[in-house]
Amino acid sequence: MVTRAAGPDISVRIAGLTLSVPTLMGSGCYGSGEEYAPLVDLALLGGIVLKSVTRLPRLGNDAPRLVPVPSGLLNAIGLQNPGIDAYLATDVAKFADRPCAVIGSVAGFSVEDYADVSARLAARDEIDAIELNISCPNVGTEGETFACDPALAERATAAARAVTRKPLIVKLSPNVTDIALIARVVEAAGADALAVINTVRGMSIDVDRAVPRLGNGSGGLSGAAIRPIAVLAVWEVARAVRIPIVGQGGIETARDALEFILAGASAVSIGTGNFTDPRAPLVVADGLRAYLSERGIASLAEIVGRANPGYLGPR
Amino acid sequence: MPGNRAGMPALGAHAAVHEVVACDRRAPNPGIAVVGFYAPALAHSALPGQFVMAVTPSGERVATALGIYEAQDERISLMLAVVGARTQELAMLEPGARVALVGPLGNGFDLDALGDDVALVAGGVGIASLLLPAIRLRERGARVQLYYGARTAGALVDAERFTSIGASVSVATDDGSRGHHGYVTDLLAREWRAHESIAACGPSPMLRAIGRFAAARGVRAALSLEETFACGVGACWGCVVPLDRASAQAPAFPQPAPGERREYVHARICREGPVFWSDELRW
Numbered sequence: 001m002v003t004r005a006a007g008p009d010i011s012v013r014i015a016g017l018t019l020s021v022p023t024l025m026g027s028g029c030y031g032s033g034e035e036y037a038p039l040v041d042l043a044l045l046g047g048i049v050l051k052s053v054t055r056l057p058r059l060g061n062d063a064p065r066l067v068p069v070p071s072g073l074l075n076a077i078g079l080q081n082p083g084i085d086a087y088l089a090t091d092v093a094k095f096a097d098r099p100c101a102v103i104g105s106v107a108g109f110s111v112e113d114y115a116d117v118s119a120r121l122a123a124r125d126e127i128d129a130i131e132l133n134i135s136c137p138n139v140g141t142e143g144e145t146f147a148c149d150p151a152l153a154e155r156a157t158a159a160a161r162a163v164t165r166k167p168l169i170v171k172l173s174p175n176v177t178d179i180a181l182i183a184r185v186v187e188a189a190g191a192d193a194l195a196v197i198n199t200v201r202g203m204s205i206d207v208d209r210a211v212p213r214l215g216n217g218s219g220g221l222s223g224a225a226i227r228p229i230a231v232l233a234v235w236e237v238a239r240a241v242r243i244p245i246v247g248q249g250g251i252e253t254a255r256d257a258l259e260f261i262l263a264g265a266s267a268v269s270i271g272t273g274n275f276t277d278p279r280a281p282l283v284v285a286d287g288l289r290a291y292l293s294e295r296g297i298a299s300l301a302e303i304v305g306r307a308n309p310g311y312l313g314p315r
Numbered sequence: 316m317p318g319n320r321a322g323m324p325a326l327g328a329h330a331a332v333h334e335v336v337a338c339d340r341r342a343p344n345p346g347i348a349v350v351g352f353y354a355p356a357l358a359h360s361a362l363p364g365q366f367v368m369a370v371t372p373s374g375e376r377v378a379t380a381l382g383i384y385e386a387q388d389e390r391i392s393l394m395l396a397v398v399g400a401r402t403q404e405l406a407m408l409e410p411g412a413r414v415a416l417v418g419p420l421g422n423g424f425d426l427d428a429l430g431d432d433v434a435l436v437a438g439g440v441g442i443a444s445l446l447l448p449a450i451r452l453r454e455r456g457a458r459v460q461l462y463y464g465a466r467t468a469g470a471l472v473d474a475e476r477f478t479s480i481g482a483s484v485s486v487a488t489d490d491g492s493r494g495h496h497g498y499v500t501d502l503l504a505r506e507w508r509a510h511e512s513i514a515a516c517g518p519s520p521m522l523r524a525i526g527r528f529a530a531a532r533g534v535r536a537a538l539s540l541e542e543t544f545a546c547g548v549g550a551c552w553g554c555v556v557p558l559d560r561a562s563a564q565a566p567a568f569p570q571p572a573p574g575e576r577r578e579y580v581h582a583r584i585c586r587e588g589p590v591f592w593s594d595e596l597r598w
Contacts, residue, residue: 031550035586038330039417039548051552056572059581066543066553073545080552080581082569275545277370278332278417 007289009299012046012267014244014314015167015192017101017129019046019267021285022300023257026248026271027052027105027131027171028077032091033098039278044285046267047101049195050091052133053121054106055113057083061138062215067204072223072250073272074202076138076216079107084117088124095126102126103169106160107133111152115159122164132160132191135173135198137220147173147198153182154189161190169246171195172237174226179233180240193244195269197233200226222272224250231259238264239310252280254287261300262307266314329360330548332370333416337408338390343472347440348395348406352416355389360419363426363447364514364539364590367418368547369393371404379405380544380585382444382516383419394443394472420547421589424448424537430511432458435482436503436525438517439465444539444589445516446476453480460485460510464499464521468492500524510534514590516541519598526593536593542584549586558582562595 012022025033027049033042042048060080067074081087095102104121108114114132122130134146134156146152157170170186172179174197183194199220204213212218230249237245247265251257252273260268273280288300297303305311339351357367361383369379379401384394397406408414426448433452435445442463452459459482465471466489474484486494487502495502500521503513515525516539529536542554557579558565564587568580579597582588 029546029551031546031548031552035546035548035550039332057569059569059571059575059577059579060552060555062557063555063581064543065555066545066551068543075545075551075553077552080555080569083572086569272545275547275551277415278548279415 008292008297010285010288010292012300014246014266015129015169017047017167019101021046022267022288023281023284024049024103024246024267024269025274025281026269027133029271029274032094033102034094036274036278040282043099045100045281047103047128049103049131049269050105051081052079052105052107052136053081053084053087053117054079054108055084055117057081057086064213064215067213067219069204069221070225072221072225073275074204074214074219074221075199076214076219078138078216079136084120088120092121092124092126098126101128103129103131105131105133107136108156111155111159114156115163118160119163122166127166129167129169130160130164131169131171131195132156133171133198135171137173137175137199137201137218138216144173144175147182148176150182150185154185157186157189157191167192169193169195171198172233173198174229174233175201180236183237183241187241187243191243193246194237194241195246195248196237196265197230197249200229222250224252226250227256227259231263234260234265235263235308238305238308239312242312242315244314251284252276254284254291257284257288258291261304264305264308264311266301266304329356330418330420331356333357333418334413335416337412337414338410340406340408340410342406344469346397346470347472348397349384349392350395350405350408351390351392353389354391354416357383357416357419358386358389358391361386361391361447362419362423363451364423364444365419365421366589367393367416367420368544369405370415370417371401372412372414373404380547382539384443384446386447394440396440417547421585422587424514424539424590426451426455428512428535429514429537430457432511434503434507434510434513435459435461436499436513436515436517436521437461437463438499438521439470441515441517441539441541442473443516445514446473448514449477449482450480453482459483462487462499462503462506464488464502464517466490500528504528507532512537515539522593523598526596529593537590538593538596539590540584540588544585547585549583552581552583554584555581556584556588556591557597558591559595559597564595
């Protein structure tokens with residue numbers, strides 16, 4: 001197990017949350033955290049974004065749900081989850097002695113879903129913040145509708161904002177014409193931070209059988225393949241809003257994370273990178289400290305947005 | 316950490332990231348490699364039928380899930396079909412090379428439930444997950460017969476390892492170059508002799524056929540499923556199999572929403588499996 005190295009300050013404060021390290025574990029990639037607890041000391045992570053929960057239980061999509069593709073992974077899980085009732089009774093309860101920040105993720109199919117589920121999740125002491133997943137690409141067209149339509153993105157955000165004072169992070173979709181426009185609308189509706197980006201829609205076809213490989217047909221692409229798309233999205237959003245950004249999309253190393261940070265992300269999220277190597281978040285944190293200390297920089301906050309001349313920065 | 320959802324198995328107490336050293340390798344035929352590792356903790360804790368996720372030095376996107384082939388003293392080995400860049404990289408590991416193996420993972424075979432006379436059925440490199448069960452079953456005094464199928468005689472590897480521990484071995488090849496000419500499932504039906512149970516690993520069509528065969532014979536079949544894993548630890552829900560809602564495990568999983576007409580739930584192959592009783596699956 002990689003242990004914490006001494007070094008410069010890489011703690012960050014986003015949306016009222018203080019993270020000892022700037023690494024969140026991406027929703028859907030880290031389960032509820034307990035799955036990785038035997039492999040990684042969770043106290044060395046900034047936080048875990050739990051798997052998204054919906055109002056009703058969901059069986060999720062039929063298999064196959066995963067297709068490895070060059071430099072990435074296509075998935076179409078379809079928001080399998082026990083529904084908010086069972087989730088509150090069984091899953092959330094295990095975080096009373098949480099070793100790092102725990103962020104609940106809410107998915108929905110209506111504005112009312114986002115309000116109800118956010119309210120119930122945020123009411124729990126074990127949950128430090130809410131991430132609004134308005135950008136799941138794998139539940140027909142319904143899931144992503146909210147992230148792709150400014151009016152709906154605004155309503156979902158406002159509905160969640162109205163029911164909690166806990167930090168509210170809204171996860172944006174890259175599958176839009178102008179992500180900066182959506183970012184501004186979501187900021188105005190009361191988001192405290194933005195997660196940029198969710199997966200990029202994609203498909204792989206089995207040419208021998210002449211059918212799509214995923215049970216759902218289309219899926220969401222993650223991994224290194226989408227990193228340049230994600231870095232640009234962070235760059236554009238960072239010039240449009242004055243709330244913190246959590247950058248994500250194919251981060252596996254500290255240098256990957258630095259691209260996002262220099263583009264304007266205050267923190268980063270690691271998802272698929274954990275599948276390559278469960279030690280990835282620890283390697284990233286150690287690498288960030290090394291980068292800063294080699295350059296005599298005291299804290300990570302100093303370099304956020306440094307590569308981006310139009311970076312506005314959080315208020 | 317606090318416990319799991321009610322009814323769900325905990326990740327094995329011994330699961331960890333093991334930084335191990337490759338110590339030997341051989342290629343029983345050009346398409347298959349057996350790579351040995353000095354890995355005392357894994358060797359001591361691995362249960363028959365468990366697997367590891369191999370983190371290759373080049374850091375390919377998804378770690379490779381591999382059944383633990385041998386585990387003795389301080390060494391384990393992995394048998395792999397060399398089918399792509401990742402498996403090629405593992406197959407070419409020089410002695411002394413360091414890699415990380417995450418494991419042991421999954422449930423493994425329930426040897427108590429398999430009983431005293433067990434038919435093992437292997438398809439291709441599915442043989443990799445059956446040697447340890449065979450060894451442990453023989454140590455318990457169980458009768459073990461291996462039914463082993465592959466495309467050609469050259470693709471049948473290490474059958475003598477099974478005979479050396481006192482298991483009977485019958486083989487089948489698709490091209491008839493050795494043993495029964497045809498599928499191993501046909502061989503199983505032809506040579507069946509009132510075994511108490513079946514334990515099988517191989518391609519999905521073979522496992523489905525074995526499930527039907529077992530049901531017809533009134534015995535239980537423990538099937539070790541193969542699937543693409545991403546996390547390997549139950550976090551991502553990418554490797555699911557439909558489980559009958561009537562099965563004992565089913566209540567632990569998300570149920571169909573009201574109005575959803577599906578009579579199954581989705582269990583994770585990497586976590587609840589990779590070994591499932593065929594009569595619990597709806598696939």
